[in-house]
Structure formats: structure tokens, C-alpha cells
Amino acid sequence: MLADLSAEPGALPLLQYCLTEVFERRQDRLLTLGAYQAIGGVQGALARRAEERFLAMDEGHQASARQLFLRLVTPGEGAEDTRRRLRWSEMLAIAPDRAVMQAVLDDFGRYRLLTFDHDPETREPTIEVAHEAVLRGWQRLRGWLEDSREELRLQRRLAAAAEEWQKQAKDPSFLASGARLIQFEQLEKGNTVALTEAERVFILASVAQRQAQQATEEARLARERALEQRSRQVLRALVAVFFIAAVVALGLALAAVQQQQAAEEARDDARENAATAVAERDRADNEARVARSRELSVRAINALDEGSLDTALLLAIAGYQVDDNFATRSALLTALQSEPALVTILHAPPGQARATAIQPDGSQAAAAVDRSVQRWDLATNQPLGAPLAGHTDVIWALAYHPTGQWLASGAEDGTIRLWDAASGAETTVIDAAADTVYALHFLPGWGTAFRRRSRKFARLVRARRRIAG
Known part of the structure; x- marks a missing residue:
């Protein structure tokens, strides 16, 4: 019986109820397993109690009870249905009559079929079915769920x-x-x-x-x-x-010449009308294009005022492409003046770059591409030798020492590796306690700080030899 109840909230009242049911079926003052099995165990006892409380209600209370229990269950997706913790505010929102819903809560709560608690974060009152056995054994609830x-x-x-x-x-x-x-x-x-x-x-x-x-x-x-x-x-x-x-x-065959002249005049008029119609259409199209370009320019300036620089630049370019006029050029120039300059484009080896770093003096840059590190000379924008290899899993973090002498890399293989920034030679391997290293930072003196997998904690480790700085 204790195993069936487990450590559910309100387990003692449920145990009392089951023992009472078994006691009523005792044989010569003995509580038997047969009696416990006869009441259906905890599941059967709870299901019978739930059905008794439901049948004791009138139609209005029963309707509220149905809506309440449907909200208290999460239907399984290819698995069993499970209990769901219901916020008090959500319960009130589905109650057409709060007094009726409160009476339903009181009734099922009094008989330990529902438990009441508070959300650990918001402290809002919550409601929950007391035991999974109610979901499995109460056939009426099963029917509601299937329907x-x-x-x-x-x-x-x-x-x-x-x-x-x-x-x-x-x-x-x-x-x-x-x-x-x-x-x-x-x-x-x-x-x-x-x-x-x-x-x-x-x-x-x-x-x-x-x-x-x-x-x-x-x-x-x-x-x-x-x-x-x-x-x-x-x-x-x-x-x-x-x-x-x-x-x-x-x-007017007799006036052929006059008719010919009239026809020519009519054709000329038709051509003029057609030309006028085309000109009017072109003018309307041009006005629409200008209006659209100005609208995009205004939206670009508004986005710039709101701090959305990328959006402003895209809108300004779109407006300039629609129509080249003073407003679109002005908006584009304004957006471009606000865009930080793109100094250098460096081409990494094939793969996904997940981390970058620049040497403090600006002479060298590095990028982590999958399991290796590629370095570049920023004076020539050319790669510095072959990629640095040694990690056995994806590299997530890079950092140069403040002196620029060393480069540190941290990876998902749980190690931090120190490289000579000039030669690319590996100098030290630090064990990060078999945890992914997501960020690195050199601290003055002996250590390197890195952020672990949880992304909530940092750890300080000492290198195998002192790093000056």
C-alpha cells in the first residue's frame, strides 16, 4: 500500500482512506491482501471516492468539475496522461460561477482528491490532482479525456x-x-x-x-x-x-480625298490619345514609385531613431532601389554614416566558426572553426600557417593573453589549450573537469577563468606554469 502511494502530497489521508476501506472488509480482525485487492488498491479506492463525490453534486457543479479536471490533465502524446498544475487565476478564468467552482474545489479537496500549493516563483496558488491513480482509475475522467x-x-x-x-x-x-x-x-x-x-x-x-x-x-x-x-x-x-x-x-466615295484626310486625322487623334494614356500611366507609375521610395526612407529614418540600425539600412537600400531621388539618397547616406565601418573580411577554412579573438595590439586575429584554430596576420590579411589542431571536439571559446604572447582555446572536449601566438606551438593543456568551456578570460597572474556548460557558473584554473601579465 505504501509503495502504491509513494511520496505524493497528501499521502497520509489517502492511506487512512484505503485502510478504512480495507478495515471494513477485514476477516476475523485481520486486514488481508485480498481485501486490499478487492477495493482495487489505491487506484480503485480513489476512483470510487471521486465518483461518489461527483454523483453527489448537482448538474451545475458537475459541469464545473468536468472543466476543472480537464484543465488538471496534460494529454499524452503517445504516452500516458499526466497531472498538470493549474494556476488559481486560470481556474477562475474558466469558471462561469466562481461560487460553484469554489464549492467543487472544497468538496474534492476535503476528500484529498485535490492538493493545493503555491507556485515557487510567483507564489500564486495552484491546484493539482492528488495522485496519478485518479487519472488512471476514475473511468468518468478517462471518458472525458477520450471524448x-x-x-x-x-x-x-x-x-x-x-x-x-x-x-x-x-x-x-x-x-x-x-x-x-x-x-x-x-x-x-x-x-x-x-x-x-x-x-x-x-x-x-x-x-x-x-x-x-x-x-x-x-x-x-x-x-x-x-x-x-x-x-x-x-x-x-x-x-x-x-x-x-x-x-x-x-x-462618301465621291469625297475620297476628304475621307482619307479625315481618316488620317482620326488616326492621328487616336495615336495622340494612346500616347496620352501611356504618358498618364507612366506618370502614375512614377508617382507611385516615388511615394513608395519616400515611405521606405521615412521608415528607415524612424528605425534609425529607434536604434534598429540593420533595419534602417535595409529600408534605406530598398527605398533607393525603388527610386533614386533626394529623399532616398539622404536616408541611405544617413544610415551608412551610422553603420560601423567594416574593416576587414577574413576567409576561414570550411566549417562553422564559433569563436573569434583579436590580439591586443591588433596585429593578429584568430577564429575557432569546428575543432581547429586558424590565425591571420592583420597587416596582410593572410593566414598564419596551418590551423592549430589538438582538440577532439568543437571549440567554443578563444582569448589572447593581455601581452599578446599566448592564445587560449576552450572546447567541448573539456580542455583548455595554450598556444604560442607567434609560432602556433601548443604549450599547455589544462583539464576543465570534463566540462564544456564556453568562454575564456585571462586573469592577472596565474590563472584563466572559464564558463562551464551550465552557463551560470565560472571557474578559475591555474596554468601549469606561471604566465606573466
Whole structure:
């Protein structure tokens, strides 16, 4: 019995309940294993108690109990369902009547089917199913989960998306769209799983964004249809002109010369009209291009004011490519003046460079490429010899000694290696206690500090011989 209970919170009341059930089935004042097995063990006893408490409730309390327990379970993805710790605020958000929900909590809590605690970080009250046996043995809960398994998984995705949207200051790019939004809408209409106000607001905001996008698209299509209609009208007008000219030519055979002149005049007019239409179209296109380029220039300046230098430079280049004018040139020059100068481009061997370092006097640079270190002479930008090899795993950190005499490298193989910066010869290997070295720094005197795998702690190690500095 103790093994079945394990170290769950509230284990003693559950043990008391199971012992009471077994005691009622005692044989000649003996508590037997058969009696324990007859009540179904801890799982059966808890399931029976949960069902008894549920059946004792009215319809409204039962509905609240169903929504509560659905929120208290994480549906398994190819595995067993598990308990889920529910925040008090989330529980209140799905309760249509808080008094009813509180009564449900009190009832199941009184009979040790639920436990209550606080979140260790926020100190917000939390609720949790007292024992995994409730999830496995209470058939009514199993039925709820099977009936609403897909809806529960969808609700968890909705909750995560709504929370991320809130964290990102309601950035529209984090709203749902497409098939995912349709699924969320169907979940809201289904009423199988109760949704919080935050989840409903997320769906409403996503629907509003979709409607706005649809309206924009419809307006674009309307403009295209109007342009097409105007083109057909112009074409019909031209056809009519030529038709009338032909009729006049046939009807006025005696005035052939005059008709020919009239036809030529009509053709000239048509050409002028066509040329005028082309000129107007070109002018409209040019105005649109200029307006677009200026809009991009303004956005570039705004991004520059906000400190987004990369975004500002991209917008300024895009505006200049759309149209070369004073505004776009000014925005591009302003962004370029704010861009730190790109001094040198060094070409590393094939592989992924994960760390770089520059010698204090600026004469040499190094880059960690996979398991080796490549050095360059910055006066000529040429590699200094072959890559430094010795590590057996990926190198994550590089650092030059303040004097520039040594170069240190730290890798995932748990070692720090010291190299002579001038010759590239390996001078020392330091054991980092079989831990990945993510960062290195020389300290005055004897040591080198490095950051370990956890990325939360630093460690000081002593080199095998004193390094001056």
C-alpha cells in the first residue's frame, strides 16, 4: 500500500482512506491482501471516492468539475496522461460561477482528491490532482479525456499562443492565421473545453486581423477590375472611331480625298490619345514609385531613431532601389554614416566558426572553426600557417593573453589549450573537469577563468606554469 502511494502530497489521508476501506472488509480482525485487492488498491479506492463525490453534486457543479479536471490533465502524446498544475487565476478564468467552482474545489479537496500549493516563483496558488491513480482509475475522467483529447491538445496550443502574444506586447505577427485560426474558432464554438478570457481575446484579435487582410485584398481586386474596365472602354472607343471612319469612307466615295484626310486625322487623334494614356500611366507609375521610395526612407529614418540600425539600412537600400531621388539618397547616406565601418573580411577554412579573438595590439586575429584554430596576420590579411589542431571536439571559446604572447582555446572536449601566438606551438593543456568551456578570460597572474556548460557558473584554473601579465 505504501509503495502504491509513494511520496505524493497528501499521502497520509489517502492511506487512512484505503485502510478504512480495507478495515471494513477485514476477516476475523485481520486486514488481508485480498481485501486490499478487492477495493482495487489505491487506484480503485480513489476512483470510487471521486465518483461518489461527483454523483453527489448537482448538474451545475458537475459541469464545473468536468472543466476543472480537464484543465488538471496534460494529454499524452503517445504516452500516458499526466497531472498538470493549474494556476488559481486560470481556474477562475474558466469558471462561469466562481461560487460553484469554489464549492467543487472544497468538496474534492476535503476528500484529498485535490492538493493545493503555491507556485515557487510567483507564489500564486495552484491546484493539482492528488495522485496519478485518479487519472488512471476514475473511468468518468478517462471518458472525458477520450471524448475531448483533440480539443484539449488544441486548447493547450491556443493557451501557449495567447501567452506568447501577450509576452510580445500583442505584436500582430504573433496572432493565429490560416488553418490554425480556423481550428481555434471551431474550438471556441464547440464548448467542449472552456476557454479563458485571454484565449478568447486572442481568437478575436486573430479574426479581426484576418478580416482586415481580406478587406485589403478585396480593395486591391476592385482596383484591378476598375482598371481593366477602363481599358476595355478605351478599346471600344478606338474600335468605334475606326468603324465610323470606315463607314464614312464607304459612304462618301465621291469625297475620297476628304475621307482619307479625315481618316488620317482620326488616326492621328487616336495615336495622340494612346500616347496620352501611356504618358498618364507612366506618370502614375512614377508617382507611385516615388511615394513608395519616400515611405521606405521615412521608415528607415524612424528605425534609425529607434536604434534598429540593420533595419534602417535595409529600408534605406530598398527605398533607393525603388527610386533614386533626394529623399532616398539622404536616408541611405544617413544610415551608412551610422553603420560601423567594416574593416576587414577574413576567409576561414570550411566549417562553422564559433569563436573569434583579436590580439591586443591588433596585429593578429584568430577564429575557432569546428575543432581547429586558424590565425591571420592583420597587416596582410593572410593566414598564419596551418590551423592549430589538438582538440577532439568543437571549440567554443578563444582569448589572447593581455601581452599578446599566448592564445587560449576552450572546447567541448573539456580542455583548455595554450598556444604560442607567434609560432602556433601548443604549450599547455589544462583539464576543465570534463566540462564544456564556453568562454575564456585571462586573469592577472596565474590563472584563466572559464564558463562551464551550465552557463551560470565560472571557474578559475591555474596554468601549469606561471604566465606573466
